[in-house]
Amino acid sequence: MFFPAPLSGFYVVYCGRGDRKTAKGKRFKHSYGNARPRNKKKGRGPVRVPVPPSPPRKDRFDDGEIVKIEIDESLFS
Template sequence: ARPRNKNKGTGPPRIYTPPDPTKKDKLEDNEVLKIEINDDPFSG
């Protein structure tokens, strides 16, 4: 049972995720990335 109208069947496009979980994940990722870049074990 496929919807005739693709746009109508799919509904609102999920381009962005909820700000709460995404923001937390992004912040944690940024912190980890910053720490890793600061360490730079390969550079030294």
């Protein structure tokens, strides 16, 4: 998406093809950098160790109370 900047001669792009900070923007501009290194083995940083998933968070509104709902069937006929 291109958003014209007022009173300036260029477009302001926040993400996507025109963003020079992303790999997609680097491919569009035919440039290289940290997001798109020339050498695939260089600039990637240390190998990331997989982290086990965190336990599910407890719902603060769930207090374990069960509410019984009675439906009067005579209203539907």
